[in-house]
Amino acid sequence: MEPSSPVLAAYSYCEAVTGLQARNFAYGIRLLPADKRRAMSALYAFSRRVDDIGDGELAPDAKLARLEQTREVLALVRAGEVTEDDTDPVAVALGHAATVFPIPLEGLDELIDGVLADVRGEEYETWDDLKVYCRCVAGAIGRLSLGVFGTVPGARDAGRAPEYADTLGLALQLTNILRDVREDADNGRTYLPAEDLAKFGCSAGFHGPVPPAGSDFAGLVHFEVRRARALFAEGFRLLPMLDRRSGACVAAMAGIYHRLLGRIAADPGAILRGRVSLPGREKAYVAVRGLTGYDARQTARGRRP
The missing domain is CATH 1.10.600.10 (Farnesyl Diphosphate Synthase)
Incomplete structure (x- = not known):
């Protein structure tokens, strides 16, 4: 079944992020059917958010706090508590993708752990x-x-x-x-x-x-x-x-x-x-x-x- 208009809008946002910031990734996912391409864009957009925190100009303590806030958003997605009218389009798209495909969302927790290692200078x-x-x-x-x-x-x-x-x-x-x-x-x-x-x-x-x-x-x-x-x-x-x-x-x-x-x-x-x-x-x-x-x-x- 085709996603609702708010969900499609959230996916469109994620696809725009992917097209602008992930040239190598975008070359690959354009080969996928629409449902898989949308889901991959949602994964990329969330991952990009995590990476941008790690690579940004904030002080280390502020980065650590932002990463933990992002982990809290992920917990809401995993619990199915992000509704389609939520103001965060990445969370909306990721939440929908996780209902369509068996995505092991704990992998995004691992990504956050890796960026935390970057912030700590390991x-x-x-x-x-x-x-x-x-x-x-x-x-x-x-x-x-x-x-x-x-x-x-x-x-x-x-x-x-x-x-x-x-x-x-x-x-x-x-x-x-x-x-x-x-x-x-x-x-x-x-x-x-x-x-x-x-x-x-x-x-x-x-x-x-x-x-x-x-x-x-x-x-x-x-x-x-x-x-x-x-x-x-x-x-x-x-x-x-x-x-x-x-x-x-x-x-x-x-x-x-x-x-x-x-x-x-x-x-x-x-x-x-x-x-x-x-x-x-x-x-x-x-x-x-x-x-x-x-x-x-x-x-x-x-x-x-």
Whole structure:
């Protein structure tokens, strides 16, 4: 049944937020049918709100308070206490989406936990430590999205679908961390594991276009790229479990980041000189390939898209 006019208006707001602020994400979800596209936009808009608090200009104590207020809104959504005439369109849309799809909303609590770690300035000694953070801010999004996508009846190993969705989220997040290493350093943040930085002589950090003196920066980048590629290879096992359009959506979003990872591997120093990205025409190309099923078949076999 088509949502009511107030709910459709709330979804339209979320879709506008997604279109303006999530170019890579938007390339993928435009491949979905309307009900799934709306639900994914609601998830994105709520997640964007959480991220914006963490990245904003408020003092740390104010950020912590705002994040806890956002958690309270999420609790109301989970309890079904947000009505369609509520003044918060993101809460209205998310609440409706949760009645249509089996979305594990606790994943959004994990996202809040991850952003709280950012606000507190937590750093990570080992990859195992960083994985906990990545699962909060990205793996959880993969599991939330799977609640919208669902799996096809009779899919082999469908019980492992949440695991693969989580792992694919880790792959995307590690790619993000590599891409943003200079920007994060300028903002006083370090995400790469301290033991990895020490191994390659990069403990001094990244505050300019030139790697730390005497470091093996390229070696560090290639080490992390191999880790990310292994995560992609594992996470892409999710694709055959999804219907055609959901699989196309995932193949498009993940394929964009997979290609981005390839660019970083080809020129590690580029991430210190500026923001590495794909042109719009290449993103569109990946999306079209995903819709035809080509990228889904290739990536599910562990091949580079």
